[in-house]
Amino acid sequence: MSEHGPLIVGAAFASSVVAAITGTGGSVILLPVLVGVFGVREAVPIFSVVALVSNLSRVGMNWPSIDRKAVAWYSLGSIPFTLLGAWLFTRIPDTGLLRILGIFLIASVIARRVHPALRSTFRPQWFSLIGAIFAVFSAITGSAGPFVAPFYLSYGLTKAAYIGTEAAGATIAHIFRLGAYQGFGAITFRMWLDGLMLGPVMIGGTFLGKKLLERIPTRFFILIVEIIVFGFGIKFLLQ
Template sequence: MEEWLFISLAALVASTVAAIAGTGGGIILLPVLIEVFGVREAVPMYAVVQLIGNMSRVALNRQLIQLPVVFWFCVGAIPFSILGAWLFTKIPDSKLLNIIGAFLIFTVIWRHWRQHTIASFNPKYFALIGAIFSVISAIAGSAGPFLAPFYLSYGLVKGAFIGTEALGTAVMHIMKLGTYHELGAISPTTWLNGITIGPIMILGSYIGKHVLERLSIRVFMIIVEVAIVGFGLWFLSK
């Protein structure tokens, strides 16, 4: 019971932050799921949870979604999500933990470095972006922090950024989950647990949408980043 209260709180915080910042919230929840369920069950469960959370953000920002960007992202993401999910089934558990640990730490580094590294570009480049980061997402559980700078560089802000990123990522999660299922990497219990957490993600999206213009998350994000680095170091030591 205490574990589920902890998971519920982490899910609410994760979804609220994602709805406000557009990304990064999900990686708050992933380490919690790994600690409770183990990496092999947590990553597919996280995909279920993220799919629900992303679809709620799509619904809340549907009028601002840039469909050409979503189209080109999916051109790359659909086939490479399948490849990434297959690789997930082949990598040993200890290596998965190390990969996710390194991923968590690098997301924090990337968040502070990204503002000066990416120039504007053609929307067709989202096919390559979708291909690369769908593999990362399928193996490490998430790629949101790395995707955000590209959407922002393209000129998408606030609701347009959040909704467009969420729809492309939702398609990626659907392909991942279908492949996990076909390869036997996701159990009925994992589906059920993910769906159980889903309504909390929807609530967080709703809360985040309504405080988007009011809340400064600078100090909060510093606290979150310290926690993420701590989990990353913990997983690297496994």
């Protein structure tokens, strides 16, 4: 990783800052870089290690505001289907993974733009179904944060409550996902090490993002990121 170290560290830091400010979107910055350096088969498990550290840091920094009920219901659905998604990850060919990832990147940009609001009364029990659906997708692509975000917002969570709750649910899913990757032989010791080495960078970015959360406008920055991400999505689809 030394040759591409500065690029990976920069992408990791930027992704953690964005995730700390918006609650999601970090994956679409870091994942394309990891895919370019390691290939899709190694990039997704490495990203899961990085994401675990990043989500844990957001949980710690927003702990008092977390909605435990939403996390519990989300985890009820996500845990078993995370295992299914990890198994599918080991069975899908590399070209298929790249195309799925390309669709994910493009759709994540569209999801942020459309950002559907669910106007009906949102019950916490619904998170069980949401967790189940997106756990499979997340285990294959590494993340599904941009798609889960509208549901947390529709539940009424904002700012620290939204960021902390989303991170807590994702943390639990990542723990089981990494355990499944290990059991299926999809992650090696070196991949664990590569991901953990980025941990301090992610924590630093989370701390900065937390400080900036209520102080800076993010629309222009996110627009630039979305353009880059959309381009990577097209690139992966064409490979």
